[in-house]
Amino acid sequence: MQIALAPMEGLVDNILRDVLTQVGGIDWCVTEFIRVNDMLLPPSQFHKLAPELQQGAATAAGVPLRVQLLGSDPVCLAENAALACELGAPVIDLNFGCPAKTVNKSRGGAVLLKEPELLHSILAHVRRAVPAAIPVTAKMRLGFDSPDGAMECAIALAEGGAEQIVVHARTKVDGYKPPAHWEWVARVQEVVKVPVFANGEVWTVEDWRRCREVSGVEDIMLGRGLVSRPDLARQIAAARAGIELPAMHWDELMPLIQDFWCQAVGKLTPRSAPGRLKQWVAMLTRSYPEAVELFTALRRESDCAQISRLIGVEQSIAA
Missing domain, CATH: 3.20.20.70 (Aldolase class I)
Structure with a gap:
């Protein structure tokens, strides 16, 4: 397969x-x-x-x-x-x-x-x-x-x-x-x-x-x-393969979200990076209740420094 x-x-x-x-x-x-x-x-x-x-x-x-x-x-x-x-x-x-x-x-x-x-x-x-x-x-x-x-x-x-x-x-x-x-x-x-x-x-x-x-x-x-x-x-x-794995927990997913954001800030414009993060977090709300809370916090935020703080990323790292 x-x-x-x-x-x-x-x-x-x-x-x-x-x-x-x-x-x-x-x-x-x-x-x-x-x-x-x-x-x-x-x-x-x-x-x-x-x-x-x-x-x-x-x-x-x-x-x-x-x-x-x-x-x-x-x-x-x-x-x-x-x-x-x-x-x-x-x-x-x-x-x-x-x-x-x-x-x-x-x-x-x-x-x-x-x-x-x-x-x-x-x-x-x-x-x-x-x-x-x-x-x-x-x-x-x-x-x-x-x-x-x-x-x-x-x-x-x-x-x-x-x-x-x-x-x-x-x-x-x-x-x-x-x-x-x-x-x-x-x-x-x-x-x-x-x-x-x-x-x-x-x-x-x-x-x-x-x-x-x-x-x-x-x-x-x-x-x-x-x-x-x-x-x-x-x-x-x-x-x-006949193995049942436990689902990924939010605390395991959060480092991936932080990684995504750091890459987005580094590769995209400050204007487009926030939208890309919101797009993914919005899709994560289907599987993770915690994503709903995060999306609500991010929804109207466009400042990259504030977004970095919201997801626990140091701005110097995200910049």
Whole structure:
């Protein structure tokens, strides 16, 4: 079984990837999507969203990083994939799942699920452009407004050269509304020979067990569930081995929050760093009552020095 950390644009950046992979249980992670339009991007664009490329393409904890590209031009995607490989990407992942309206309007993400032939063309072009030893993978949803074409899309991706397919078990129109339709993941796995990962609505170990039973697949990608419960991958990995681990306590989580804040202050602007911390703490409120109290204290605070005091970080360290 493999457990992956999902690529969530605007949320799981290199800072949160670093912090979450410290906890354990994650086998690999993926960058936020790198948008490809009609040009070869400069290396700086890859390094901006994937600074780990300059550190062996792995987080500090040693978890491998895949580079995800989003676009609709097969030739341009292939050229940028080749460049990403030259920069050190160990795996190229292609995004056919993003539900954002702005992305879909520019012919990217889940809207491409309406065009299985294009999916095949993109995979085939990228597969030919990158070294044979570097895998090409893909992430998809069940469809744009209906799951009826999910199998056709998955077959197009696999026959185009995808070595793994992550299936977010909802359509674009579903967005993130529960439930996730794990039974469709089983149908997708039936029609392709490559490994299929289940993704969507796994918030607890119990959810994972039900997902595995319904989907029939062993591999899983965790998104919001892992951000809200940072030890979820570790717990699932242990459960798979027949071991029951106690949940991470707040006092164990607090050093990670402090680490996140120190990195945010060091890498982001004073204006944007507080918002990133609040974003994560708000998601932690789903699993930790203590996070509710912390979020309430942080909610209207924008001064970095005061935030450092609130979470017990010396300003000299955070600066």
